Amino acid sequence: MMRLFRAALIQSRVGKDHAKNLDNASRLIAEAKKGGAHLVALPECFNSPYGTKFFNEYAEAIPDGPTCNMLSKAAKEHSVYLVGGTFPEVENGKFYNTCTVWNPEGNLLCKYRKMHLFDIDIPGGITFKESDVLHAGDEPVTFDFEGVRIGLGICYDLRFEELAKLYRLQGCEVLIYPGAFNMTTGPIHWELLQRGRALDNQVYVFAISPARNEQGYIAWGHSQVTDPWGKVTAQAGHGEEIVYDDVNLEECDKIRQQIPIFSQRRTDVYDTVKK
Numbered sequence: 001m002m003r004l005f006r007a008a009l010i011q012s013r014v015g016k017d018h019a020k021n022l023d024n025a026s027r028l029i030a031e032a033k034k035g036g037a038h039l040v041a042l043p044e045c046f047n048s049p050y051g052t053k054f055f056n057e058y059a060e061a062i063p064d065g066p067t068c069n070m071l072s073k074a075a076k077e078h079s080v081y082l083v084g085g086t087f088p089e090v091e092n093g094k095f096y097n098t099c100t101v102w103n104p105e106g107n108l109l110c111k112y113r114k115m116h117l118f119d120i121d122i123p124g125g126i127t128f129k130e131s132d133v134l135h136a137g138d139e140p141v142t143f144d145f146e147g148v149r150i151g152l153g154i155c156y157d158l159r160f161e162e163l164a165k166l167y168r169l170q171g172c173e174v175l176i177y178p179g180a181f182n183m184t185t186g187p188i189h190w191e192l193l194q195r196g197r198a199l200d201n202q203v204y205v206f207a208i209s210p211a212r213n214e215q216g217y218i219a220w221g222h223s224q225v226t227d228p229w230g231k232v233t234a235q236a237g238h239g240e241e242i243v244y245d246d247v248n249l250e251e252c253d254k255i256r257q258q259i260p261i262f263s264q265r266r267t268d269v270y271d272t273v274k275k
């Protein structure tokens with residue numbers, strides 16, 4: 001069982017050139033392996049600009065298509081677990097924002113479709129409506145990383161405590177969210193939400209953003225690792241970079257023992273209160 005491992009969060013720069021985005025991600029995965037990573041993760045929408053007008057144009061079927069080919073090949077060549085960020089998926093004429101996970105043999109372990117679509121309207125700030133084009137997934141997904149259970153979410157999913165709690169109740173010790181927050185909500189909400197999810201559920205939280213771009217949807221950056229104490233243990237700036245963190249899952253065991261909130265929950269009361 002893996003209790004100590006090195007994670008690499010790749011904050012890659014993403015542009016309109018699909019092939020260039022894939023080459024860049026592939027180069028950075030190789031670099032992360034050289035940096036000693038066992039588990040490597042890419043950002044939300046790492047193969048296409050983030051915007052509703054781009055989703056159908058860049059969408060690919062899973063597991064066919066150049067993006068899955070690159071991810072599978074990179075995971076195998078570098079013998080790493082690879083959380084393949086997200087990219088627009090098409091199936092039966094419907095589009096999804098989907099995260100794929102690959103094992104060191106290059107096999108697809110699982111895929112997760114964003115469950116909570118990013119539909120917000122902040123006048124003078126940001127208006128975005130993923131649901132204009134995308135369908136929401138309806139299945140929480142976990143995978144096994146050498147005996148460690150990891151739960152998946154995508155960006156806006158971070159705001160939904162219920163999903164994170166469900167993963168903790170399923171035995172997860174790490175939650176991974178590829179995510180592209182923006183310049184309106186990012187400065188206050190990005191770090192706070194991750195620290196909240198980590199502290200409430202006594203899990204490690206990884207969130208992986210694209211690097212900040214100059215036009216279109218401007219990503220906040222600041223890819224981050226938060227430990228189960230709620231402490232930020234690694235954080236990127238806003239440019240292209242790889243953030244490494246040496247994760248020690250003994251921290252989960254220790255904190256869960258010291259502050260045993262999951263055996264102290266009053267479900268006998270919560271479950272009987274009328275809504």
Ligand SMILES: NC(=O)CCC(=O)C(=O)O
Pocket residue numbers: 044117118154155156157159179180181182185186189
């Ligand atoms: N891609 C997203 O889901 C963005 C979420 C976001 O920026 C937020 O404030 O929430």
